[in-house]
Every structure is written in structure tokens, then in C-alpha cells.
Amino acid sequence: MTGEEVQRSTLPIPDQRSTVTTTFDAKDPDTTFPPIAPLRPPKGAPNVLIVMLDDVGYGASSVFGGPVAMPTAARLAAGGLKYTRFHTTAMCSPTRAALLSGRNHQTVGMGGITEMATSAPGTTSIRPNTCAPLAEILKLNGFSTAQFGKCHEVPVWETGPTGPYDHWPSPGGGFEHFFGFLGAETNQYYPALYEGTTPVEPDRTPEEGYHFMEDMTERAIGWIQSEQAMTPDKPFFVYFAPGATHAPHQVPKEWADKYKGAFDDGWDALRERTFAQQKALGIVPPLTDLTARDAVMPAWDDMPEELLPVLRRQAEVYAGFLEYADHYVGKLIDAIDQLGALENTLVYYIIGDNGASPEGTLQGTFSELISINYRGDIETPEFLASKIDDLGGPEAYNHYALGWAHAFCTPLQWTKQIASHWGGTRNGTIVHWPARITDGGGIREQFTHVIDVAKTVLEATGIPEPSTVNGVTQEPLHGTSMSYTFDDPGAEEKHDTQYFELLGNRGIYHKGWSAVTIHRYPGLPGITQMTQNFDDDRWELYDGSTDWSQAHDIAAEHPGKLAELQRLFLLQADRYNVFPLDDRKAERLNASIAGRPELITGTSQTLFPAMRRLPENTVLNIKNRSFSVTAEVTVPDGGVNGTIVAQGGRFGGWSLYAVEGALSFCYNMLGVDWYRVRADSTIPAGTHQVRSEFAYDGGGLGKGGTVALYVDGEVVATGRVEQTHPFIFSGDETTDVGAETATTVSGDYDASDSKFTGRISWVRLDVGDDSHDHLIDPEYAYHVAMRRQ
Numbered sequence: 001m002t003g004e005e006v007q008r009s010t011l012p013i014p015d016q017r018s019t020v021t022t023t024f025d026a027k028d029p030d031t032t033f034p035p036i037a038p039l040r041p042p043k044g045a046p047n048v049l050i051v052m053l054d055d056v057g058y059g060a061s062s063v064f065g066g067p068v069a070m071p072t073a074a075r076l077a078a079g080g081l082k083y084t085r086f087h088t089t090a091m092c093s094p095t096r097a098a099l100l101s102g103r104n105h106q107t108v109g110m111g112g113i114t115e116m117a118t119s120a121p122g123t124t125s126i127r128p129n130t131c132a133p134l135a136e137i138l139k140l141n142g143f144s145t146a147q148f149g150k151c152h153e154v155p156v157w158e159t160g161p162t163g164p165y166d167h168w169p170s171p172g173g174g175f176e177h178f179f180g181f182l183g184a185e186t187n188q189y190y191p192a193l194y195e196g197t198t199p200v201e202p203d204r205t206p207e208e209g210y211h212f213m214e215d216m217t218e219r220a221i222g223w224i225q226s227e228q229a230m231t232p233d234k235p236f237f238v239y240f241a242p243g244a245t246h247a248p249h250q251v252p253k254e255w256a257d258k259y260k261g262a263f264d265d266g267w268d269a270l271r272e273r274t275f276a277q278q279k280a281l282g283i284v285p286p287l288t289d290l291t292a293r294d295a296v297m298p299a300w301d302d303m304p305e306e307l308l309p310v311l312r313r314q315a316e317v318y319a320g321f322l323e324y325a326d327h328y329v330g331k332l333i334d335a336i337d338q339l340g341a342l343e344n345t346l347v348y349y350i351i352g353d354n355g356a357s358p359e360g361t362l363q364g365t366f367s368e369l370i371s372i373n374y375r376g377d378i379e380t381p382e383f384l385a386s387k388i389d390d391l392g393g394p395e396a397y398n399h400y401a402l403g404w405a406h407a408f409c410t411p412l413q414w415t416k417q418i419a420s421h422w423g424g425t426r427n428g429t430i431v432h433w434p435a436r437i438t439d440g441g442g443i444r445e446q447f448t449h450v451i452d453v454a455k456t457v458l459e460a461t462g463i464p465e466p467s468t469v470n471g472v473t474q475e476p477l478h479g480t481s482m483s484y485t486f487d488d489p490g491a492e493e494k495h496d497t498q499y500f501e502l503l504g505n506r507g508i509y510h511k512g513w514s515a516v517t518i519h520r521y522p523g524l525p526g527i528t529q530m531t532q533n534f535d536d537d538r539w540e541l542y543d544g545s546t547d548w549s550q551a552h553d554i555a556a557e558h559p560g561k562l563a564e565l566q567r568l569f570l571l572q573a574d575r576y577n578v579f580p581l582d583d584r585k586a587e588r589l590n591a592s593i594a595g596r597p598e599l600i601t602g603t604s605q606t607l608f609p610a611m612r613r614l615p616e617n618t619v620l621n622i623k624n625r626s627f628s629v630t631a632e633v634t635v636p637d638g639g640v641n642g643t644i645v646a647q648g649g650r651f652g653g654w655s656l657y658a659v660e661g662a663l664s665f666c667y668n669m670l671g672v673d674w675y676r677v678r679a680d681s682t683i684p685a686g687t688h689q690v691r692s693e694f695a696y697d698g699g700g701l702g703k704g705g706t707v708a709l710y711v712d713g714e715v716v717a718t719g720r721v722e723q724t725h726p727f728i729f730s731g732d733e734t735t736d737v738g739a740e741t742a743t744t745v746s747g748d749y750d751a752s753d754s755k756f757t758g759r760i761s762w763v764r765l766d767v768g769d770d771s772h773d774h775l776i777d778p779e780y781a782y783h784v785a786m787r788r789q
Helices: 071-079 092-101 134-139 212-230 253-257 266-281 305-338 368-372 381-386 402-407 452-461 559-575 778-786
Strands: 047-052 081-083 144-151 177-182 193-195 198-200 236-241 345-350 429-432 442-444 497-502 505-510 513-517 539-543 604-607 627-635 642-649 652-659 662-669 673-678 686-696 705-711 714-721 735-737 759-767
Touching: 047 092, 047 305, 047 452, 071 305, 071 345, 071 429, 092 134, 092 144, 092 452, 134 144, 134 236, 134 452, 144 212, 177 212, 212 236, 212 305, 253 305, 266 305, 266 402, 305 345, 305 381, 305 402, 345 452, 497 559, 505 559, 513 559, 539 559, 627 642, 642 759, 662 686, 662 705, 662 714, 673 705
Parallel strands: 047 236, 047 345, 081 442, 144 177, 144 236
Antiparallel strands: 081 429, 177 193, 193 198, 345 429, 497 505, 505 513, 513 539, 604 759, 627 686, 627 759, 642 652, 642 735, 652 662, 662 673, 673 714, 686 705, 705 714
């Protein structure tokens, strides 16, 4: 089924009943039936590879004037096209939902991160079945489909082991194969991985050379090779979404060391240097001005002298991480080329799903978990200096300072999270397709947006937009095919209107003009947040024909034009599910108030031995209160070791376990302090009930408490925990029964040695009625949520 006679507007394509005359006997010479023809796309349809990096600002890559060498990007740009005005949504979940659906992010329910979903249509985090994703459309037209890497689009209440899996990449997202992680980030050395919907573990340790970027690349190469070997006439669609360069910035040391000294003069000098290079490359028009640094961002010269070596190393590690990611994208491209398939592969290399991330605080952090839990007091200049050699390695969970994020967005205003300004939404993008694009090395300046990708792919493959999918009438794609720019650098711009909105930050682009307003700064300690009503937000106006970078606000000179664009924003926002605007804080974190399902409620939860890889939001919250952990275990004659239950990992969490037969409890405080309580005697052979009780001190958030360990109701040990996590244990580590995945809480053993050597019947968590969560400042809670995206 490859001919144009195939009707493709209704998906799945209806099976056609044979209309030939049926004979009585198959041996009859008149017995003829057409051969079975596997479904294939229209003849000549290209393979499709979409590469989307994470948290990379416009001014980071060397291809777009930045300091970080990206030879693969340069290679693809030399044979393809550079798009200098390609735009995203300013945040990962919304950008990815828009990319994969071809519709604006609020239309597919992704008006924010999944953890802040509400019942309003634009922020449910649920893609409507009226908006079938690109992968589903391609699969139902005969493509092989696979996703590798990050997926942060699954509703949080569906991320547990019971699903449902309707919104996972496979099967619900249209991908036949998925290998990667759920959520905003993962530890690059100890990732929380899934193959399909099944948790899997890395096949080697960091000491043995493991890094997720290499692993996902090898998996993608293997999948493509198998697909091409078995069905060479069947095109593939691969969505390749590394965790790079989202924090934690983790990369082998030799890659970071390539940039030693490259950032010694600081982020303000880097902006000037990058800007000059961008002009020299023609990436920005000659009359472009460098935008000013906002007053809430510190100048390099204002940073404490004792912090400067750490700040420089943060940038070196980040640059090494970005080049390392590009290196493995190159491995993937090479593998496709070696198969002879690169000529007819449409490659999108989108260098960032939003601007560079401001979430590393004003000074950067050794461990994101420290800053997310608002314990910046731990990360003194002396502490950070003591950790400088660990940055980028398995012992760190590091992120750079805000000033670097702004510099990596040169020449634009602002960063990730700020949907109003180009620093949050403009990302350098390369399109490479030798069979179709002949202007290798060309630059394209037309306004384009992430929702344009799906439309372009369908046009390139000759597949029409479906009118119905699985019996459901479809919402038309919102984007504009970019193919009109392939042959003509001067083609008149077709995508001439686009709204932007996230977290109340708003903007509208229309025929060269942009009107924008900031409602909230990035949520960071040290930045005084704005608190005005939406109607009191101050709008800015920019004329893109003379001001490429949004450097000169001319709202006062053109009030009529500003009013025209403000009205257009309202019309676009109403059309695409943007309303109601929502700047609530703690309310959006409370599932019952926000109106989203909550997987775990009540004060008790029972877990069983097969339950591992449980995300934090699928387990009873034991923070800021008293809690107990009870388990029934059977100990063999030779004694027992290993994990009974653990939550978190190396950078924070708690664990109930046995060491040399002795019942033990560990509270790991942010990977900085470990509080251990251990019995002097061993658990006897046989079946027993073991329990740990934590009595919270009270008096606020993150306080300490006393621990008592029991075996069959008898106290066997007591101890103290001096401080606890007030907000989260981890961005990616999980709760595990019977063994730990990824890294271990206590450090008394590795994950490979953590399996409980006895038998566990059940584990029960119980929380007390002394919760102090009501003391959480709504602004703090909001910041915590935003820094997990």
C-alpha cells in the first residue's frame, strides 16, 4: 500500500475488502487475489529525525555565535539551513507538547509543567484526543517510530507503575519504541530509565564509563540499524531528546577541561564577545543592539572574589556538557550516513527547548536539591570552593549561576521561563535534508515556531493532515510548513502571527512587531518577585524591522500600535485556550484545589516487594511531620542485608535497611549530612515485624526529630536526625522496595549490592497529624515547583 490511491485522511486507514470474484476451489486457475501489501508512506517519503536539546540559549552554540564548539551542528548547517528566528514556548513541557502535536501548547493542555496542572482546559497536561500527535499520524501511515531521551509530558498522576499509559510516549504518544526518562531531568550517571513502560537499569557504572548521553545514542543507533536492516523500504521517525543540557550539568572531566580559561573574564564580557561573533557570522542583522542586563541580574564585577573560580568552572562544565551532547548527536548522524540514509533524511536540530536556564540561583549550586529546598545557607563560598573539583562528576548535581544563563541567551533579553521576550523563546535551529535542500550553509530569517515542525514533516512526507484519527475528528494543525523557505531566502514570511504565554508572562508577534509584558521574574532566591495584577502589567513594544533583539521599547511613541497588538493577543489567547491566566502559587500545587487527580491520599500507604521506581508524587508525603515505616520481613538463617525500603538517593532521602543483620535507618540530608541509627543486635532468623518511628520536633519546616527502631515491638536503637528536607527529596530518584535503583541513600552499599537478602511481605508508611506544611510560604512552594521543570 504505497501508491497514491491510498486514502490517508482517515486514520487508521480503513482496510479495503477485496472485490475480485471468489472461486470455489483455490486450485482453480481463475483464483487470483492481490498480494498482501504492507502499509507504507507515499513513495519517496524521507526519514525524519528531530533532535531537541534542553535548556540551550540562543548564544551558546558556536554555530550561532556562541563560545561552545558544536561541530555536528556546524556540519549540518553547512549542508542545510540555519533558522535565526525559530521560537519555542520558554519552558520544556509546553515546547515539547507543541512540537509533538503541531498545535499551540495550551490547546493541548500544556500551559505549564505537568506538576502544576489544573482543571482549566489549557493547563490540564492532558493532550485531547482531537489533537493526535505527529508520531501517531506517521505510524498510521507506515512509518517506524521511536523516541529516545526526555519525556516531561506525562500527567503526574499517570507516572506510576499502574499507568494508565495513554500519555506515555509508547504506546499512547504514537511511538512504537521508547527509551528514556520521565520528568524534567535525570542524573546523567544514574538515570531513572524506562524501556516502553518497564523500568530498566544502566548496564554499567560511571566508573565503567557509563553516561546517559552515550547510552541513549547507542540505543537509537541500534534501533535505526535494525529497522533499516529488516525493512529498508520503511522510513523511520526518530525523536531524539537528550537530557543535555538541563541540570544537572554532568559530563566527563576531560570535556569540561577543554574549556579551561575560556570564561575567566565573566558573563558580561562573554555577552560582548558572543555578540561580536554573531554579527560577524551574519546571525544577527548589522544594526542589532545588545540588550541591557536587567537590574535583578548581578553583574560579573559584583560577584564576590572568592566565588569567581567556582563560577568559571560552572561555565566550563556546562560548555563541555553541550559539546559532549553535540558529539553524540554526531555519532547518530554518522550511523544514519553509513546506512546510506542521510541523503533522504529530514533532520531538525533544535538547539534548545527554551532559553538557557536561570534556575541555578544567583551564584550557582553544587546540588540543585540544596537550593530547591531553600538551604542556600549551606552553599557558602567556602563550601562551593571545596566542591569545585567535583562539578560535572557523579558526586555533584550542579547548575550554573543566573549570569551565565543570561550570557548564553546573547544578544536577547531574559532567559527560560520568560515567554514574553526572545531570550526565553528564540532558539537556533538547523534543518538538513540533502535530497531537497540545495542552499547548503544558507541562513533563513523568516519567523518560525516549534508548531511549524509537524506541518513541515507532513508536507515533506506527502502525508495529509488527517480529518479523523481513531474515529475522532481532529483539530487542524496550527503551524505553517517551513518548506516555502527551503529554496528562497527572501520568501515572504507566512507564519506572521504568534502568541506567547506562560505563568502570566505574555507576548504577541505580528508581522514584524512584538508586544510583550513580564508578569513574573524567574523564581529564584534573592530576586524580589513582582506582585501586580494582570491589568497592571506594563507592556513593551518592539519593531522587529529595525530592532531584531528587542533592545528598544517604543511603547510610549506608538500607543496605538501597542493597543492593536494587545487586542490581537486577547483574540489569539481566547482562540487557543490561554484563559484564564493563572498566577496562583500554592493553590496549583494542591491537587484538590487545582482540580487534578491525586494518586495518593490519606495517612497510610502499603507497598509490596515488586514496587520500585515510584516517583515522589506517587508516594505518601512524609516531610515536615512525624512518620513511621513498618515492614514484615523474613530473615534466613545466615542473617540479612540490604534495603527494605528507600526513598531518594545520594543527594537526599531516607532508607530502612539491614547491615550485617542489624536493623538500620538513614536520613540523608541533601547529600551533605547523613544521620544513621543502627541496632547493636541482629534481627533473628524467622518472620518479624520491623519498624522505624520518626518523631518530628515541630516548630517549622525542615526541622529534625528523634528516631526509634523496633523489632517485634521492642526498641532496638534510638537516635537523632538534626534537620530534614522541607520540600523534595529528588528530581528523579524514586521510592524502591527490596532494593535501590540508581544511587543509594545511605552509601553503606551500592545499588548493585542493595537487594534485601531476606523476604519482604509488605511495607507500610504512616504519617502523623502534626504536618507543618501549612507553614510553607506560597512563594517558596511556587519557586520549588518551577525549579523542577
